[in-house]
Amino acid sequence: MPxxxxxxxxxxxxxxxPLQEQARRAALAEGGEAAGEELLSERTDLLYIDLxxxxxVTSPQAFEGLRLAGRKVRRPDLTLATVDxxxxxxxxxxxxxxxxxxxxxxxxxxxxxxxxxxxxxxxDGRQGIVHIIxxxxxxxxxxxxxxCGDSHTSTHGAFGALAFGIGTSEVEHVLATxxxxxxxxxxxxxxxxxxxxxxxxxxxxxxxxxxxxxVNGGIGHVIEYRGEVIRNLTMEGxxxxxxxxxxxxxxxxLVAPDETTFTYMRGRPHAPKGEQWERAVESWAELPSxxxxxxxxxxxxxxxxxxxxxxxxxxxxxxxTVNERVPDPETLPPPLRESARRALAYQDLKPGIPIRxxxxxxxxxxxxxxxxxxxxxxxxxxxxxxxxAAGVKAIVVPGSGLxxxxxxxxxxxxxxxAAGFEWRDAGCSMCLGMNPDILxxxxxxxxxxxxxxxGRQGPGGRTHLVSPEMAAAAAIAxxxxxxxxxx
Amino acid sequence: xxxxxxxxxxxxxxxxxxxxxDQIIPARYLKRIERTGYGPFAFEAWRADPEFVLNNxxxxxxxxxxxxQNFGSGSSREHxxxxxxxxxxxxxxxxxxxxxxxxxxxxxxxxxxxxxEQDIDYLMARAEELPNSEIVIDLPSQTVSVADGSWQRHFxxxxxxxxxxxxxxxxxxxxxxxxxxxxxxxAKRSERLPVTA
Numbered sequence: 205m206p207x208x209x210x211x212x213x214x215x216x217x218x219x220x221x222p223l224q225e226q227a228r229r230a231a232l233a234e235g236g237e238a239a240g241e242e243l244l245s246e247r248t249d250l251l252y253i254d255l256x257x258x259x260x261v262t263s264p265q266a267f268e269g270l271r272l273a274g275r276k277v278r279r280p281d282l283t284l285a286t287v288d289x290x291x292x293x294x295x296x297x298x299x300x301x302x303x304x305x306x307x308x309x310x311x312x313x314x315x316x317x318x319x320x321x322x323x324x325x326x327x328d329g330r331q332g333i334v335h336i337i338x339x340x341x342x343x344x345x346x347x348x349x350x351x352c353g354d355s356h357t358s359t360h361g362a363f364g365a366l367a368f369g370i371g372t373s374e375v376e377h378v379l380a381t382x383x384x385x386x387x388x389x390x391x392x393x394x395x396x397x398x399x400x401x402x403x404x405x406x407x408x409x410x411x412x413x414x415x416x417x418x419v420n421g422g423i424g425h426v427i428e429y430r431g432e433v434i435r436n437l438t439m440e441g442x443x444x445x446x447x448x449x450x451x452x453x454x455x456x457x458l459v460a461p462d463e464t465t466f467t468y469m470r471g472r473p474h475a476p477k478g479e480q481w482e483r484a485v486e487s488w489a490e491l492p493s494x495x496x497x498x499x500x501x502x503x504x505x506x507x508x509x510x511x512x513x514x515x516x517x518x519x520x521x522x523x524x525t526v527n528e529r530v531p532d533p534e535t536l537p538p539p540l541r542e543s544a545r546r547a548l549a550y551q552d553l554k555p556g557i558p559i560r561x562x563x564x565x566x567x568x569x570x571x572x573x574x575x576x577x578x579x580x581x582x583x584x585x586x587x588x589x590x591x592x593a594a595g596v597k598a599i600v601v602p603g604s605g606l607x608x609x610x611x612x613x614x615x616x617x618x619x620x621x622a623a624g625f626e627w628r629d630a631g632c633s634m635c636l637g638m639n640p641d642i643l644x645x646x647x648x649x650x651x652x653x654x655x656x657x658x659g660r661q662g663p664g665g666r667t668h669l670v671s672p673e674m675a676a677a678a679a680i681a682x683x684x685x686x687x688x689x690x691x
Numbered sequence: 692x693x694x695x696x697x698x699x700x701x702x703x704x705x706x707x708x709x710x711x712x713d714q715i716i717p718a719r720y721l722k723r724i725e726r727t728g729y730g731p732f733a734f735e736a737w738r739a740d741p742e743f744v745l746n747n748x749x750x751x752x753x754x755x756x757x758x759x760q761n762f763g764s765g766s767s768r769e770h771x772x773x774x775x776x777x778x779x780x781x782x783x784x785x786x787x788x789x790x791x792x793x794x795x796x797x798x799x800x801x802x803x804x805x806x807x808e809q810d811i812d813y814l815m816a817r818a819e820e821l822p823n824s825e826i827v828i829d830l831p832s833q834t835v836s837v838a839d840g841s842w843q844r845h846f847x848x849x850x851x852x853x854x855x856x857x858x859x860x861x862x863x864x865x866x867x868x869x870x871x872x873x874x875x876x877x878a879k880r881s882e883r884l885p886v887t888a
Contacts, residue, residue: 219873220876221872223869223872227868248849250866252873252876254884255885261722261768265724265726265769268724275863275867280887281886281887281888282886282887283887284887289718302722304723305722307724308722343887345884345885353767354766355766355767355791369767369791370767370794371768371794371798372769373769373798373862374798377862377863381866381870381873382873383866383873387849419709419761419764420709420761420764420789423789450791453789474886476885484883487881519711539708543709636718638721638722655711655713657713658713658714658736659713659714659717660713660718663717
């Protein structure tokens with residue numbers, strides 16, 4: 205039977221369990237027909253997990269659970285931890301201001317030490333956002349199953365891995381068993397045809413997709429992104445797109461591996477070497493969806509029609525293109541009106557205002573969505589030789605220590621600081637405001653992150669999601685501008 | 692896992708779509724290393740508004756929350772489930788739930804019931820009009836009813852989830868019973884797959 209990419213990865217990781225079958229039959233005999241029916245019609249599979257990424261926020265209760273039950277981490281060698289959510293992005297060597305953040309990071313250290321889990325700690329040059337470091341180290345590979353207690357785990361799908369976020373109880377389950385019990389997802393293909401115009405980025409593609417299918421359009425689905433636009437994207441761009449799959453409600457997002465994937469991976473620390481590499485590439489080449497495979501649903505977008513997007517509301521589907529105006533909730537379809545009214549009140553925006561007239565206070569360049577080297581290069585190009593608009597504060601937070609080093613080798617840090625941006629250390633930072641980098645109440649931010657939820661970047665803060673190029677252009681102008689006019 | 696059979700109680704009508712987990716529990720409260728103590732911070736920003744439904748004393752003691760589509764979207768934080776439990780919520784009845792959130796609810800034994808939008812309309816209106824009226828969710832028969840018996844609906848649930856909820860089975864203990872099968876799978880994994888250590 206023809207299969208899609210995600211079905212191939214799923215089937216290759218479903219643990220065949222005769223013991224489970226036996227247990228079910230025993231329950232059937234003992235518990236009578238009702239119990240048996242419940243058990244035998246089960247729609248979940250026990251999936252083996254190839255890579256488990258761990259960070260300080262969603263893991264302490266999981267390790268504690270293991271300890272209380274007297275259980276061990278089954279495969280510390282398939283587990284990698286780092287600190288990203290809480291860490292300050294400046295003055296790291298001084299005592300941290302927040303004792304709770306300090307305690308949470310210290311707890312992760314102790315847990316990793318006790319359980320033998322490798323940790324990229326604050327002073328490790330490889331430390332960074334968990335979804336940046338996996339690909340960077342070559343640990344993220346096509347055809348793997350990858351989980352992490354973080355919804356943006358979908359990022360790793362850019363390599364043709366099945367990667368998704370889990371909660372803390374599931375983190376504990378994976379630590380103890382290296383497996384996860386999951387319901388088989390539905391499949392969806394999103395085909396982005398044609399070619400993108402200049403100044404239109406991967407971020408605009410995914411904002412356009414979310415605008416089209418809505419924040420719940422992907423519930424229960426794994427999305428496979430296909431089409432000419434996706435094939436022509438770099439790995440960084442594909443990661444940006446897969447990263448925000450969760451913002452459409454999807455379980456995961458994937459892109460079929462190809463030469464672009466292999467070129468990115470070759471020579472990375474954990475990528476296969478020598479003859480192993482050749483054999484790995486051969487097996488990865490079999491992963492793409494079969495030509496006659498069918499998807500549960502299919503969406504097609506014309507890439508040539510896409511232009512830079514700016515979100516105006518408080519969910520990632522509430523967006524328009526840069527030359528449009530803030531919509532009037534009364535003109536939207538009835539189910540969208542109430543949340544649009546609430547969003548405009550929270551964002552302090554009036555219907556009909558041109559997006560380009562919205563003035564900003566802060567700019568955040570970074571996150572697992574847009575904190576990679578290519579994002580920083582693109583933003584630096586816009587910023588070079590210019591100055592931040594009066595009154596605007598801007599920070600650049602590289603996604604990892606290695607991204608930071610690379611950017612510094614290329615002189616990007618000097619470009620940003622000369623323009624008045626602050627150049628910081630790696631972490632999640634202002635994407636979710638768990639560290640000191642937050643918006644103050646009422647402040648408005650052009651952000652390259654993934655969520656514009658109420659209070660996400662700080663209580664009372666107002667977020668507009670954009671591409672790195674658009675954020676950079678807004679930082680210089682002091683309000684949103686069409687980046688295509690300043691390229 | 693907590694054993695679940697029946698949940699009976701007053702219902703809080705939280706009549707908003709796409710409620711994300713940042714609203715349920717803001718990130719700045721995720722720094723604790725315990726599973727409890729999140730209730731006081733649940734919906735913190737919205738609770739600042741005296742008109743917000745959770746500030747209405749008429750719903751004090753409610754064990755059921757009525758929700759709209761895509762409830763629990765966004766971040767995977769299980770702290771959202773712990774925060775709802777901290778409010779005394781034992782079951783959610785809504786038109787749809789975000790995937791990761793739904794899994795997290797199941798892990799904690801917080802029952803999620805999905806009904807068509809028009810049924811949610813009915814329950815919302817009723818809860819707003821009659822805050823003291825109770826709802827009964829019965830897992831064995833997969834039904835939601837108003838306590839006076841005047842209205843009842845059937846709901847779907849994954850049979851295996853139902854089996855485990857009714858018995859309060861420990862997920863990890865159950866999987867570990869199949870450990871030999873996991874070991875067989877593990878032995879056949881390709882040697883090319885990466886290790887972190």
